[in-house]
Amino acid sequence: MTLASEKRANTAEASAEVVRTFFDAYRRHDVNAMVELCADNATFNYVPFELWRKQMVLRGDGKVRTIGKPIWSGLIHAVPDLTNEVKSVSADDDGNVAAEVVIGGTQAGPWGAIAPRGRPYREPHLFVMHVDGAGKIDSITCYWDDASVSRQLGHLEVD
Amino acid sequence: MTADITADIKTDPAAEFWRAIADRAVDAAFALVAGDADVTIPPAGILGTAADEGREFFAATVAAFPDLLLSVKRSFTCSDGVAVTELRLAGTQAAEYLGAANQDKHLDIDQAWLMRVQDGMIRSITGYWDQSQLYRRLAVRRLDQVATG
Numbered sequence: 375m376t377l378a379s380e381k382r383a384n385t386a387e388a389s390a391e392v393v394r395t396f397f398d399a400y401r402r403h404d405v406n407a408m409v410e411l412c413a414d415n416a417t418f419n420y421v422p423f424e425l426w427r428k429q430m431v432l433r434g435d436g437k438v439r440t441i442g443k444p445i446w447s448g449l450i451h452a453v454p455d456l457t458n459e460v461k462s463v464s465a466d467d468d469g470n471v472a473a474e475v476v477i478g479g480t481q482a483g484p485w486g487a488i489a490p491r492g493r494p495y496r497e498p499h500l501f502v503m504h505v506d507g508a509g510k511i512d513s514i515t516c517y518w519d520d521a522s523v524s525r526q527l528g529h530l531e532v533d
Numbered sequence: 534m535t536a537d538i539t540a541d542i543k544t545d546p547a548a549e550f551w552r553a554i555a556d557r558a559v560d561a562a563f564a565l566v567a568g569d570a571d572v573t574i575p576p577a578g579i580l581g582t583a584a585d586e587g588r589e590f591f592a593a594t595v596a597a598f599p600d601l602l603l604s605v606k607r608s609f610t611c612s613d614g615v616a617v618t619e620l621r622l623a624g625t626q627a628a629e630y631l632g633a634a635n636q637d638k639h640l641d642i643d644q645a646w647l648m649r650v651q652d653g654m655i656r657s658i659t660g661y662w663d664q665s666q667l668y669r670r671l672a673v674r675r676l677d678q679v680a681t682g
Binding site: 386421422424426462464465466467468470471472474498499500502515517518519520521522524525530531532533 | 575607609610611612615617619644659661662663664665666668669673675677
């Protein structure tokens with residue numbers, strides 16, 4: 375029983391469906407649902423997310439529940455009309471998933487070092503995720519060009 | 534064990550492509566890519582074909598970083614033929630690169646690439662990374678003054 379359900383959860387189609395459901399929740403701004411789709415100890419890595427300080431670099435690297443959730447909530451707060459468009463979802467039978475997703479909206483509040491200027495942005499992202507045998511996302515890594523986002527929002531300093 | 538790895542590479546055009554780029558063998562890499570394959574690399578502002586813009590981008594990359602070190606961190610191939618590769622590209626800048634003047638800086642940047650493979654050939658290439666990270670490491674301070682640092 376357990377083995378059969380784990381096998382079903384790990385098919386490419388099933389893993390892709392979990393990821394599509396995740397982005398549906400993101401589109402609804404339902405951060406709690408996004409987190410619930412993830413395993414308790416799911417890892418999180420937003421690769422471009424790095425804030426350079428005098429003696430340290432803060433990175434978007436850790437766990438979904440401690441790093442991912444506040445980043446998602448913070449972005450939704452800063453960009454109240456934040457939305458996403460899933461362009462493609464590819465998966466294998468081991469739970470690996472790659473999702474190309476365009477994320478965008480209009481900045482209404484500060485986001486990191488970027489002051490709000492009321493400008494819109496729209497940027498392609500690549501999410502590389504893993505879905506475990508229980509059908510939960512246990513790893514999220516995301517890549518995008520933050521220089522492009524900064525340009526669109528009118529922030530021209532690299533740091 | 535070595536024989537198995539070699540066999541995997543020979544049946545995996547994406548893995549073979551990256552091995553060739555790591556060896557600075559751009560011609561060998563693009564022998565695996567259809568000439569009319571779509572190449573989309575948003576951080577570099579590239580939207581074109583493998584034979585033109587794609588080859589030019591990778592040739593410029595190996596030329597700008599003579600000590601290029603390419604480390605594949607994770608790769609997998611999806612049921613629809615899309616090969617996913619996460620890698621770290623590192624090296625010391627020795628020439629102008631993507632508009633950034635050479636200041637002999639060290640670059641290390643995490644990238645992710647999607648390649649659609651069909652009939653043993655790579656039919657499309659899409660690259661993702663953060664150009665801010667690249668500029669930061671190459672001592673570029675403003676997005677409107679890339680060439681001057």
